[in-house]
Amino acid sequence: MxxxxxxxxxxxxxxxxxxxxxxxxxxxxxxxxxxxxxxxxxxxxxxxxxxxxxxxxxxxxxxxxxxxxxxxxxxxxxxxxxxxxxxxxxxxxxxxxxxxxxxxxxxxxxxxxxxxxxxxxxxxxxxxxxxxxxxxxxxxxxxxxxxxxxxxxxxNELSAPIVPIQHGIAVLPLIGVIDYSRVQHLLNNVLPTIPTLDIDHLIIDFSGILTIDSEVAQHIFTIHNVLQLLGIHIMFTGIRPNLSMAVVQAGIDFTSFNTYGSVKQAIESLR
Known part of the structure; x- marks a missing residue:
């Protein structure tokens, strides 16, 4: 040694x-x-x-x-x-x-x-x-x-911003691939801030979404129900055929939702 x-x-x-x-x-x-x-x-x-x-x-x-x-x-x-x-x-x-x-x-x-x-x-x-x-x-x-x-x-923060467009009206544009991580960000970070923004009408726009599965679609429509309970009027826009199929597969009833082809149509309906 x-x-x-x-x-x-x-x-x-x-x-x-x-x-x-x-x-x-x-x-x-x-x-x-x-x-x-x-x-x-x-x-x-x-x-x-x-x-x-x-x-x-x-x-x-x-x-x-x-x-x-x-x-x-x-x-x-x-x-x-x-x-x-x-x-x-x-x-x-x-x-x-x-x-x-x-x-x-x-x-x-x-x-x-x-x-x-x-x-x-x-x-x-x-x-x-x-x-x-x-x-x-x-x-x-x-x-x-x-x-x-x-x-x-x-x-996640950049791809799901709340964008005020008129008094009491805002848009939540969803962009890219919506997966479980993105949905959790919406639920835990975006959703809690919405009641503090003095919003009466929120337009959730799906036109920028590339893909979505039925489980994630279910979570997004849960967001719709939660915001409605808070007294916020929710409208969906830009729902394309592939998203429609995911919604149907998730067993979600479309008839109770306000859906429009574009954000412009949704705003005009409020007028």
Missing amino acids: DDILKVGKYLVDHAEEIVTEMIDSALENVEFEVTDEMIQQSIKINVEFLTLLVDSFEDSNEVAAAELVKWSKKNGEQQAAMLSQLSTMIKPYAKNRLMYLENINRISMEHDLSTEDVLKINNRISYLLDVSMIETIFAYEAYRDDQLKDRQKEI
Whole structure:
């Protein structure tokens, strides 16, 4: 163990030099443009990893992995912020892993470590590299999922605005694909604001809808019933044949609704 710790001290003392040399070699396998900022970030990440590796020499695999998991989660978010695709990060992993092992093995043999000690270091590096990659992928996916949720929220807000057009009259234009997420946004965010807008008549316009299924159609017509209970007169416009079929399949009775071909016709009916 003393010999392994001596190698560990050498690795820490020369970490930046060792890492920079390995990154220079790794760049030969990279198929995308690498900025100076990305190189410096990569050096920082790998120096931290090398230090964690050395610190783990006296620990069990389980203890070493627990410390690495915390670090890998942060690393995964940084990688997600820099790279647009997960495959960009994974593709060079096998070659870089082999290069990492070859360099550490060379240093270990230069310090006259026994074959047994070289294998111990080799196994520890392999184990921690795999743990790091797995946790980095998990963190990467979580970061991307959060980004997608934020973007979907923005899309929902932009695609279902309440537009006042005359005193007491407003239009709710539905645009794009109406799915469960969009309906939940309508129910939880748009619907509660309508009673505060001093609206007597609300025109819900379907002319911008691409697709809709029967379950979602049922939710939208539930919105109609809720607003009617609040004393708001609801009119539907722009209902095309594909939406009509979804409404029929949902078992919704059209006869109790005020429907018009266009927003203009609905406004004229109020006059």
